[in-house]
Amino acid sequence: MLVVSCFKTKGFLRIKPFNIQTPLLFCSSTTFPAISKESNPVSFLQPNRTTLFRQLKQRPTLSQLKETHAQIITQAFSQDISFVGSLIRSYTSSNDLGYARVLFNRYPFTSPPTLLWNLMIQAYSKTLNSQESLHLFRRMLSLDGPIVPVPDSYTFTFVITSCSHQPSAVEGQNTHGRVIKSGFESDLFVGNSLVNMYSAFMKMEDAQKVFNEMPQRDVFTWTSLVSGYAKSGEMGAASELFARMPERNDVSWAAMIAGFVGGAKYNEALKYFHDMLFDAKMKPNEAVLVSVLSACAHLGALDQGKWIHVYIDKTGVPQSSNISTALIDMYAKCGRIDCANQVFSGISKRDVLTWTSMISGLSIHGLGKVALRMFSQMLGEGIRPNNITLLGVLNGCSHSGLIDEGCKIFYSMESLWGIAPTIEHYGCLVDLLGRAGQLERAFKIARDMPMNPDIVIWRALLSACRIHGNASLGEQIIDYISKMDPIGHGGGHVLLSNLYSSLGQWERVDRMRKLMSEIRSDYNPGCSWIENVDRDTSEVGGSFEKGKCRRWIYSQH
DNA sequence: ATCAGAATTG
Structure with a gap:
C-alpha cells in the first residue's frame, strides 16, 4: 500500500x-x-x-x-x-x-524481464561506470527460479560495448565465449560490437577473425575494423580496407584521418582530408576537423589551418569547445598567438580545454607572465584546472624564468586542486630549475622524485648543464644514469655528446659516439619541417585543388 | 531499444 x-x-x-x-x-x-x-x-x-x-x-x-x-x-x-x-x-x-x-x-x-535488464545494462554501458553494467549481467546470469530472464542479442551487444570500456580485454574475451555458446555469433549487431571491442584493445587478429566469419557486414563493421588498424598504427592495412569498403561515411573518414595524425603522418592526413572534400556527398564532421587542425599544428601549416578556419565559419559548423580548442592550438603552434587569442576572445562559454590550449599557447611563445595572468583569470571564473592546464602553466614559468611562481604552483597543485604531479610535471620543474641554473637542486629532484626519471627529465637536465657549461655535473649525471640502467638511454648519451662538443672536448665526443653505437641506441636523427609558403597559391579560402597544395622541404641535420 | 570517430605538454 x-x-x-x-x-x-x-x-x-x-x-x-x-x-x-x-x-x-x-x-x-x-x-x-x-x-x-x-x-x-x-x-x-x-x-x-x-x-x-x-x-x-x-x-x-x-x-x-x-x-x-x-x-x-x-x-x-x-x-x-x-x-x-x-x-x-x-x-x-x-x-x-x-x-x-x-x-x-x-x-x-517477479524478476524483471530481459527487456528491462537490457535497458539497464545499456544505460550503464554509456556511463563511465560501465563496470556496473557487467555486474548486472553477472547477476542476470546467476538468477534461478521458474522464470529467469534469458540474455538475447541486445543483451550481448550492450555487454560487449561495456567490455570495450574496461581496462583489459579479459571480460570481452569471456563474453565472446558466451556469445558462441549461446549461438548469437552470426548476429550483425553482436558481431559489430565484437569487432569494435577487439579493435578497441588493438587485438587485430581477433577483430579480423570475427570480421571474416560474419555472414553479413555493414558500414559499422568495416569502420570498426578500419579504426582498429588505424589505432594500432597499421595504416597500410587500414587504407587497404578503406579502399575496399563498399560504403563509407564521415566516421570512416574520421578514423583514417585520426589514424594518420596519431602516427605522425600529417601530410597523409591532409591528403585524405582533401580527398574527402572532393567527394561532394561527404561533409567533414567535428572529429575530422579537429584531427586535421591538429595535423596543421604539427606541420606548422598556417595557410591550410586558416583555410580550415574559414571553411568552418562559412559552412556553419557549430563552433564547439573542441573546434575552438583545436583552432587555438593550431594558431599558437603556427606562431600566430594573436589569431589564437582572437579565437579565444570570441568564445562565449570557455571551458578547461579552451583555457588550457590558450595558456599552453602563450607558454610556448615565451609569454609566461600573460599565461599566469590568464591562469588566475580562469581560476577566478571558477574553472578547475586539469593536469594538462598545470603543465601549460609550469611550462610557461620555465620558459620565462618565473622560478618562484612555478615552484609555488608545483608544490601546491595537490593540495589546491587535488592533482598529484606526474612525471611530466616533474619534467617541467626540473627544466625550470635547470634553465635558471639551479642544477644541483634540479638533479636532486630528479633523483628523489617518486617515479623513475625518464629520458625527457635527463635531457632537460643535461641540456641545462650544457647551457650553463657544467660538464662535470653532466658526467656525474651520466654516471648515475648508467648505474641505474646500463642499457639504453641513447638520447642521454647523445646529449652528453652534444654537451662535450659544445665545450670543445672532442676526444670525449669520440668516446661517446663509440659508446652509442655499442649500446645500439634507438636514437633518431633530428629533423624539421619547413613550410614552403608559396604566396601565389596560399590565399585564405583558396582551394585544395591539385597543384595548388603546399610543397614541403624536408631537411635533416 | 542495438554497433563506429576527435583535441590539450615536451
Missing part, C-alpha cells in the same frame, strides 16, 4: 511520497515537482491509465516524467508491472539512472 500526501499551495498540487517500510515502488524523500495546469493541462484533473501511458511514450523531459511518476503513485498504479517497465524505460532514456535503478531493484512480484 502506498501513502502519499497531496496538498495545495498557491494553486499548485504538491505530491510527496512517504517513506514507509512496505515494498514501495518509490522509497525516497524527494519532493516531486509541482504540477500546474499549464505544464500538464490534460492530466491535471483526472489522469487515467491511457493518458498516463501516453505521457510516458511522448519522450517527456525529466521534470515532466517525475510529474507523471507522481501521478502514477497517487493513482495507485505503482505496482502495475507495465507502468514500472515504462517508467524504467523513460528514466533510462532521460539518463537518470538513479531513479531507474530504484524501480528496477524493486520490480514487483
Whole structure:
C-alpha cells in the first residue's frame, strides 16, 4: 500500500511520497515537482491509465516524467508491472539512472524481464561506470527460479560495448565465449560490437577473425575494423580496407584521418582530408576537423589551418569547445598567438580545454607572465584546472624564468586542486630549475622524485648543464644514469655528446659516439619541417585543388 | 531499444 500526501499551495498540487517500510515502488524523500495546469493541462484533473501511458511514450523531459511518476503513485498504479517497465524505460532514456535503478531493484512480484535488464545494462554501458553494467549481467546470469530472464542479442551487444570500456580485454574475451555458446555469433549487431571491442584493445587478429566469419557486414563493421588498424598504427592495412569498403561515411573518414595524425603522418592526413572534400556527398564532421587542425599544428601549416578556419565559419559548423580548442592550438603552434587569442576572445562559454590550449599557447611563445595572468583569470571564473592546464602553466614559468611562481604552483597543485604531479610535471620543474641554473637542486629532484626519471627529465637536465657549461655535473649525471640502467638511454648519451662538443672536448665526443653505437641506441636523427609558403597559391579560402597544395622541404641535420 | 570517430605538454 502506498501513502502519499497531496496538498495545495498557491494553486499548485504538491505530491510527496512517504517513506514507509512496505515494498514501495518509490522509497525516497524527494519532493516531486509541482504540477500546474499549464505544464500538464490534460492530466491535471483526472489522469487515467491511457493518458498516463501516453505521457510516458511522448519522450517527456525529466521534470515532466517525475510529474507523471507522481501521478502514477497517487493513482495507485505503482505496482502495475507495465507502468514500472515504462517508467524504467523513460528514466533510462532521460539518463537518470538513479531513479531507474530504484524501480528496477524493486520490480514487483517477479524478476524483471530481459527487456528491462537490457535497458539497464545499456544505460550503464554509456556511463563511465560501465563496470556496473557487467555486474548486472553477472547477476542476470546467476538468477534461478521458474522464470529467469534469458540474455538475447541486445543483451550481448550492450555487454560487449561495456567490455570495450574496461581496462583489459579479459571480460570481452569471456563474453565472446558466451556469445558462441549461446549461438548469437552470426548476429550483425553482436558481431559489430565484437569487432569494435577487439579493435578497441588493438587485438587485430581477433577483430579480423570475427570480421571474416560474419555472414553479413555493414558500414559499422568495416569502420570498426578500419579504426582498429588505424589505432594500432597499421595504416597500410587500414587504407587497404578503406579502399575496399563498399560504403563509407564521415566516421570512416574520421578514423583514417585520426589514424594518420596519431602516427605522425600529417601530410597523409591532409591528403585524405582533401580527398574527402572532393567527394561532394561527404561533409567533414567535428572529429575530422579537429584531427586535421591538429595535423596543421604539427606541420606548422598556417595557410591550410586558416583555410580550415574559414571553411568552418562559412559552412556553419557549430563552433564547439573542441573546434575552438583545436583552432587555438593550431594558431599558437603556427606562431600566430594573436589569431589564437582572437579565437579565444570570441568564445562565449570557455571551458578547461579552451583555457588550457590558450595558456599552453602563450607558454610556448615565451609569454609566461600573460599565461599566469590568464591562469588566475580562469581560476577566478571558477574553472578547475586539469593536469594538462598545470603543465601549460609550469611550462610557461620555465620558459620565462618565473622560478618562484612555478615552484609555488608545483608544490601546491595537490593540495589546491587535488592533482598529484606526474612525471611530466616533474619534467617541467626540473627544466625550470635547470634553465635558471639551479642544477644541483634540479638533479636532486630528479633523483628523489617518486617515479623513475625518464629520458625527457635527463635531457632537460643535461641540456641545462650544457647551457650553463657544467660538464662535470653532466658526467656525474651520466654516471648515475648508467648505474641505474646500463642499457639504453641513447638520447642521454647523445646529449652528453652534444654537451662535450659544445665545450670543445672532442676526444670525449669520440668516446661517446663509440659508446652509442655499442649500446645500439634507438636514437633518431633530428629533423624539421619547413613550410614552403608559396604566396601565389596560399590565399585564405583558396582551394585544395591539385597543384595548388603546399610543397614541403624536408631537411635533416 | 542495438554497433563506429576527435583535441590539450615536451
